[in-house]
Structure formats: C-alpha cells, structure tokens
Amino acid sequence: MKLLIPHVPVWCIVMIWAIPAHSKLEDDNNASAKPSFLGDVAIGETIDDIISPSDVCKEIVALIGSAISNFTLCSVTNARPIHLCEWCVENYIKVVEVHRDFLAKVDEAGNPCKEYFLNLDRVEIVSDAYKYVEDLWAKGKCNSCFRTLPNGTLTNNATEEVRQFVTDYERTKGCFDDWLNANITGLNLTACDACKPLYDQMNNKYMEIGELYGENVCVDVVDTMNITRELWSELFQCVPERKVEFWLHIGFGIIAIIPLIFYFFAYVLSTKQEARVLQQHRLAEVFANTSASGMSDLSGYHSSRLQESTRSRSMPTTEPSDNCDNRVT
Ligand SMILES: *[C@@H]1O[C@H](CO)[C@@H](O)[C@H](O)[C@H]1NC(C)=O
Ligand SMILES: *[C@@H]1O[C@H](CO)[C@@H](O)[C@H](O)[C@H]1NC(C)=O
Ligand SMILES: *[C@@H]1O[C@H](CO)[C@@H](O)[C@H](O)[C@H]1NC(C)=O
Ligand SMILES: *[C@@H]1O[C@H](CO)[C@@H](O)[C@H](O)[C@H]1NC(C)=O
Ligand SMILES: *[C@@H]1O[C@H](CO)[C@@H](O)[C@H](O)[C@H]1NC(C)=O
Ligand SMILES: *[C@@H]1O[C@H](CO)[C@@H](O)[C@H](O)[C@H]1NC(C)=O
Ligand SMILES: *[C@@H]1O[C@H](CO)[C@@H](O)[C@H](O)[C@H]1NC(C)=O
Numbered sequence: 001m002k003l004l005i006p007h008v009p010v011w012c013i014v015m016i017w018a019i020p021a022h023s024k025l026e027d028d029n030n031a032s033a034k035p036s037f038l039g040d041v042a043i044g045e046t047i048d049d050i051i052s053p054s055d056v057c058k059e060i061v062a063l064i065g066s067a068i069s070n071f072t073l074c075s076v077t078n079a080r081p082i083h084l085c086e087w088c089v090e091n092y093i094k095v096v097e098v099h100r101d102f103l104a105k106v107d108e109a110g111n112p113c114k115e116y117f118l119n120l121d122r123v124e125i126v127s128d129a130y131k132y133v134e135d136l137w138a139k140g141k142c143n144s145c146f147r148t149l150p151n152g153t154l155t156n157n158a159t160e161e162v163r164q165f166v167t168d169y170e171r172t173k174g175c176f177d178d179w180l181n182a183n184i185t186g187l188n189l190t191a192c193d194a195c196k197p198l199y200d201q202m203n204n205k206y207m208e209i210g211e212l213y214g215e216n217v218c219v220d221v222v223d224t225m226n227i228t229r230e231l232w233s234e235l236f237q238c239v240p241e242r243k244v245e246f247w248l249h250i251g252f253g254i255i256a257i258i259p260l261i262f263y264f265f266a267y268v269l270s271t272k273q274e275a276r277v278l279q280q281h282r283l284a285e286v287f288a289n290t291s292a293s294g295m296s297d298l299s300g301y302h303s304s305r306l307q308e309s310t311r312s313r314s315m316p317t318t319e320p321s322d323n324c325d326n327r328v329t
Contacts, residue, residue, distance in 0.1 A: 053107070053113065053116035053117070054107035054108055054109065054111075054113075056105065056107045056108060056113065057105065057107050057113035057116050057117075060098070060101060060102045060105045060113055061102065061113070061116075061117060061126060063098050063101075064095070064098050064126060064129070064130070065129075067091070067094045067095040067098045067099075068095055068130065068132075068133055070091045070094070071088060071091035071092055071094070071095050071133055072132075072133075074087060074088040074091045075088050075136060081223060081224070081227055082140075082219055082220055082223045083220055084136070084137075084140045084142060084219060084220060085140055085142035085145045085146070085218045085219060085220045086145065086158070086166075089142065089145075089146060089154075089156045090156050092133065092137055092142070092154075093155075093156060095130070095133050096154070099130050102114065102126075139219075140218060140219040140220075141213075141216045141217065141218045141219060142218045142219065142220075144213045144216045144217060144218045145158055145159065145162050145218035145221065146158055146162075147159055161205065161208060161209050161212065162209065162221060164205055165205045165206060165209060165221055165224075166224075168198065168201050168202035169202055169224055169228065171202075172195060172198040172199050172201075172202050172228060173228075175194060175195040175198050175199075176191075176195060176231060176235075176236070178194075179191040179194065179195070179236075191236050192232075192236060192238035195232075195236075196238070199228070199238075202225070202228065203225070206221065206225045209221060
C-alpha cells in the first residue's frame with residue numbers, strides 16, 4: 001500500500017468519486033419511478049405483444065421519423081447559401097406538430113405511446129432526434145423570421161420586415177446580375193453607382209431588422225446580408241460600405257471638435273481680458289499708493305488667467321503677483 005498510494009493518479013480518484021454523480025444508478029434502482037410500458041396483459045398476448053409498442057404508437061413514431069428526416073434533408077440541402085429558416089419552416093412546423101401528437105397519443109389499451117419510447121434507455125433515440133431539430137432551429141434563431149399566432153403557434157408566414165428584406169435582396173441581386181451579364185470588364189465604379197441605391201436600401205432594411213431583434217436576427221437574413229456585403233466589396237470592389245457605426249462617428253466628431261471649442265473660448269476670453277487687464281493696470285497704479293491689496297490680487301488673477309490660456313493649461317493660478325509684475329515691466 002505504501003508503494004501504491006503515490007502511484008494512484010489524482011484523476012483516478014476524481015473519477016471514482018465523480019462516477020456515481022453522473023450515472024443513473026439511483027433511477028434504475030427505483031423501478032416504481034420509471035414510467036412503465038407494460039400495460040395490463042390481455043388473454044392470448046405473447047411477450048412480443050407485451051414489450052412492443054402497439055401499431056398505433058408505431059405509426060405515430062414512424063411519422064416523427066419521417067418528419068425529422070424531411071427536416072434534416074431540407075436543412076442539409078439548404079446549408080449554403082443558408083436558407084434554413086425560409087425554406088424549412090414547413091418541415092419544422094410539421095415536426096413540432098407530429099411530436100405534440102405523439103406526446104398526447106394513447107394506444108388501444110390506454111397506454112400513452114410516449115411510455116414506449118421515452119426515458120427507457122440511455123440512448124433516447126426519439127427525444128434526441130427531436131432535440132436535434134429544436135436545437136438547430138433555435139441556433140438559427142429562425143423563430144424571429146416568422147409571425148406567431150396569438151396563442152404562440154409558429155406560422156410559415158415571414159414577418160413584414162423580412163419580406164421586405166428579401167425583396168430588397170432580390171432587387172440588389174438582379175442589379176448585380178445585370179452587371180455580371182453585361183460584361184465582366186465593365187465591373188467598375190459604374191456598377192457600384194448603378195446598384196448603390198438598391199444596396200443601400202437593403203442595408204438599411206437589415207439595420208432596421210437588427211434594431212428590432214438585436215442578437216436574434218434569423219440566420220438566413222444575417223447570412224444573406226453577409227454574402228451581399230462580400231459581393232459588394234470583394235467581387236465588385238465597391239467602396240466598403242459605411243458600416244453604421246453612427247455613434248462612433250459622433251464620438252470622433254466630438255473629440256475632434258473639443259480642441260476647436262477650447263481654442264475658440266481661449267481666444268474670446270483672452271481678447272476680452274486683455275482689454276480688462278489694460279484698464280486694471282491703470283487702476284492698480286491708482287490704488288497702489290493706498291495699498292489696497294485685494295484689488296492688486298484681483299488684477300494679478302486676471303493676468304495670470306491670460307497667460308495661462310496663451311501658454312499652458314496646467315499653469316497654476318496662484319502666485320498672481322509674479323505674473324502681474326512680468327506684465328507690468
Ligand atoms: C422511488 O419512487 C417513489 C415514487 O416516485 C418515491 O416515493 C420514492 O421515494 C423513490 N425511492 C427512491 C429510493 O428514490
Ligand atoms: C416527408 O416528405 C415526403 C416526401 O415529400 C412526404 O411524402 C411525407 O409526407 C413527409 N413526411 C411528413 C411527416 O410530413
Ligand atoms: C393556435 O391557434 C390556431 C388557430 O388560431 C390553432 O389552429 C392552433 O391549433 C392553436 N395552437 C395551440 C397550441 O393551441
Ligand atoms: C400571411 O400574412 C398576411 C398578412 O401580411 C396574410 O394576409 C396571409 O393570410 C398570411 N398567410 C398565412 C398563410 O397565414
Ligand atoms: C461592356 O460594357 C460596356 C458598357 O456597359 C459596353 O460599352 C461594352 O461594349 C461592353 N463590352 C462587351 C464586350 O460586352
Ligand atoms: C467603367 O466601365 C465603363 C464601361 O466599361 C466605362 O465606360 C467607364 O469609363 C468605366 N469607369 C471607370 C471609372 O473605370
Ligand atoms: C460572413 O462571412 C464570412 C466568410 O464568408 C465569415 O467569416 C463571417 O463569420 C460571416 N459573418 C457573419 C456575421 O455571418
């Protein structure tokens with residue numbers, strides 16, 4: 001033991017400790033917690049009859065398989081350029097409907113069909129296949145492309161903005177096509193000028209959709225815009241479109257203007273104060289004899305402000321008498 005202990009790797013201990021937490025041992029021991037697919041045994045039934053789902057349940061589960069298969073085929077074939085949401089929405093709705101029917105379905109003997117298929121083994125074929133569809137749809141954020149009924153049911157009807165976006169895209173694409181077909185050598189600034197209004201319109205619509213849905217713009221729209229932007233800047237080599245970093249521009253604008261404002265006020269104040277300072281020198285001379293210290297401080301203050309603005313911002317406003325003397329002499 002003495003020798004063995006140092007050789008036992010730490011991860012081994014961790015694994016031994018971790019395994020029970022992830023296994024379904026507790027569940028398996030508790031038979032009554034498991035949903036049972038063993039219904040009441042009728043006369044003349046064989047074991048196969050008992051352990052196999054009834055025909056009603058087999059049918060509905062086959063329908064799920066068919067629907068998921070149709071959706072999968074559609075999603076894979078429309079992966080590039082991506083039209084997952086737009087062209088597979090009907091398949092998706094079908095999967096959801098059939099799955100809902102399946103969960104509610106009861107066979108002739110009164111057993112819910114789902115009890116034959118769900119939570120019985122570690123593979124969970126039916127629910128995993130369904131989960132795959134749900135996850136893919138959610139990942140594409142496809143719901144945001146379509147209207148939903150007041151009761152929350154998804155329709156295959158695209159939202160108004162998305163319809164307009166698709167129309168704008170078709171137009172822009174048409175313009176691109178015209179220029180491609182006209183002649184390749186003609187692809188220069190003229191093509192950019194010709195298609196720019198359409199391209200801008202599409203871009204604006206995209207921004208509008210982005211404002212409405214934020215992160216949840218559906219993948220078809222995002223990808224369509226991405227491709228169009230690439231065509232625009234790579235293929236047609238038009239000026240890279242102004243990304244609407246509107247606030248960034250505003251920010252730069254303000255930063256650029258600040259020094260101008262500063263110098264403007266510095267100029268205005270200094271010309272005013274120069275006049276004042278000249279007057280106050282006279283006054284200071286008058287009051288010097290009567291040793292009115294407050295007044296001379298004040299004049300010093302103004303002249304130091306003047307020098308501060310013409311030389312350096314960080315100059316201290318104290319020691320007024322020095323500055324005053326410099327001006328006077
Ligand atoms: C087994 O399941 C039953 C009913 O669901 C529950 O009352 C019981 O506490 C469970 N036993 C264990 C050991 O989990
Ligand atoms: C899947 O597609 C096939 C062929 O288009 C169709 O016959 C079948 O009804 C579809 N399945 C479902 C569940 O809609
Ligand atoms: C929602 O409403 C529509 C019609 O308004 C209906 O066809 C559909 O079954 C409803 N869905 C749910 C889940 O109630
Ligand atoms: C889609 O929405 C339009 C309204 O924009 C409506 O006229 C049309 O009936 C809807 N189509 C379906 C299939 O719900
Ligand atoms: C290319 O297009 C320009 C204007 O669009 C036209 O003048 C020129 O004849 C075209 N060349 C060819 C080879 O089609
Ligand atoms: C763009 O191409 C057209 C037609 O080929 C030509 O007339 C025009 O001068 C070109 N413009 C530039 C800026 O190259
Ligand atoms: C746009 O397309 C490029 C390559 O074609 C890709 O690298 C990039 O991630 C895409 N952007 C978005 C937002 O999809």
